Amino acid sequence: MSNDPGGIPSPESRIHGCLLGGALGDSLGYAVEFDQIDEIRRRFGAAGLRDFSVLDGGTHFSDDTQMTLYTVDGIVEALEWANSGVGADANACVWLAYLRWLDTQGVPVPEAAPRPQPRWIDGQEVLRHRRAPGNACLSGLATGEMGTAARPVNPDSKGCGTVMRSAPFGLVPHIPADSVYKLSSDAASLTHGHPSARQSAGAFSLIIHALVQGSSLAEAAQAALDRVLGDDDAAPELRERLEAAVRLAGGAGTASVLSPEDLVRELGQGWVAEEALAVGLYAVLATAPRGDGGAADPVEHFREAIAVAINHSGDSDSTGSIAGNILGAYYGTACLPTDWLAALEAPEVIRGMAGQLVAVTSG
Template sequence: MNDAQHPGESGFPSTGTPSSSGVAGPIDFPSRVRGCLLGGALGDQLGYPVTASSLEGIRIRFGAEGLRSLDQLPGGARISGTTQLALYTLDALIEALEWANSGTAADETACLWLSYLRWYAGLEGGFPETAPHPLPRWIDEQQLLHERRSPSAACLAALATGEMGSRARPLNTAAEGAESVARSAAFGLLPHVAAEFTARLAVHGAALTHGHPVAHHGAAAFSGMIRLLAHGDASPARAAAAVLADMESDPEASRLAGRLRAALRLGESGQVPLEELRDALGAGLAADEALAVALYAVLAGSDPDPQEHFRSTLALAINVDGDSSAIGSMAGSLLGAFYGEAALPPAWLASAEGTEEVTGMAALFLAQTA
């Protein structure tokens, strides 16, 4: 066991606790877990090469239709820090589940912070001077997850302080970037927990590095959608509408609620010109804008065939002016949680980076939730 783990009040049940929601439909839960995680990684890899580019710049590089497939990437597909942090988020939940399944409660937010510190140490060569030094875990042995792949400056700055950010004591009060949302899919995959617990975990996880409320609300909304897709047999539109309905009574979430409302409206109308998308949803850099663009892409890219739906959605998601890596990751995670592995194009998986690391982490998570 990691010496940084410590008892505390937990919302995790033991492995034997029966699910109150179950997994409806013919798609089994393990497939949804792998689909969500791999879908997020594929979306990240498609968006990563153009995440700092304008749509005009993307079209100059890849032609009038933009970047649409991993096989268009001359240097091959590569994960970014978005996937690295998504997997470190998952590892923190695995660690907390290990405690719960052994009969001991753990502080889940502390597990998240210690996991992010291990990610930081892998990139920077050591822990911040005033931070604890948790023992390594399986994920820390995966060299790919320690390569420097455009890590979030806000995340690095917050972790470098050696302090544990929270809503009460925020770090980076102006930080509202989409990376705080994209790493939060794993919260929604947790079985046997209430929606309120999922949202609380996501908020606390985002607050570790991002102090702006829109980052907190975005993480909660995204993980809530994943939860409804993976456990509630909801369609993407119904999942988004349900999350939006819960947000309507919270004045602090009004900015995100407005973006999601617009995304639902635009997505149900089909594909719209980029200028209209920018006006309604923003540039796709902040947490609320990026989540709204990802949701729009999922709805507007609809196709009866899951793999075609995935391809068209990812093309819409990453050919924008915003954070294409984070937007692509969110869109891919949503469809992977909805369809399971059936959404993932085999040719994309064959050319993708990090599939062994992702499926390895999925297996560890599923072993604790079986």
């Protein structure tokens, strides 16, 4: 998982970094997910929550990491079939994986729905805890219907449950950006039917894909924004939030990032898809070294970005998860604080799923 001597992360390092980084941002944010900023400051001081060491009673990741790992599992199964010479519907594999996740949450699946065969991930007890799963994710899967863009379940839902689970689509190598976008937005349709929910997931996966291909943070953000702006059918709220995130981060530095109050005023609380993407992306861009040349310490960038992403009145675990995914895909494992990793719940499960994705994509 180490970076090569030239400082360019290996594909293995990017995959592990993205999944572990997302879990770290999710876990720190989960501790304050439902708190207003005044309460966060009361509990942790004026700078808010910035480190695992101040948390009592251990740490946990949320449904965001659970569903991200199940997304990985669906992708891995589709690629296993492909590598054996058998074509498989990737979205059907992801849907079956999500149905298995639904079972871990204690929600019965209708008799008419398929009964997927168990896989390694299903035996990991830590993934069976119920960690505030999104209502639309639960209800969409509980219909037993495989939602599509043409026949959506939850047609008006645009919660952030689509975005927070979609980074893995951008980690699959050797497929074009348009295919990444389609895979991600199609998978979003399994639970959420609103255009912004689907398009925000697609845009997020494009950012991860661009970073894995070697783009800078600014280039990856611009590529996703250009894709949205060039789509006549793009949800206007997604255009607005993404444009604002890139614009507001353009002149920022760690000394001039938005206050938590201004962040929410400009970009939203993150409970819906386009807001979660905008907040997570802004946090990464606004704390990046000027010029995005990577000269700053990756670990410090990670710490600062996660602090911005989670310290606000809103969906702190999802915005933290998105920021962590982005930075892990960009820097690889080099950005992950060792003391944070030591505090992370069940890192062996996350590494296990990362290893499976590496194995099926490195042949």
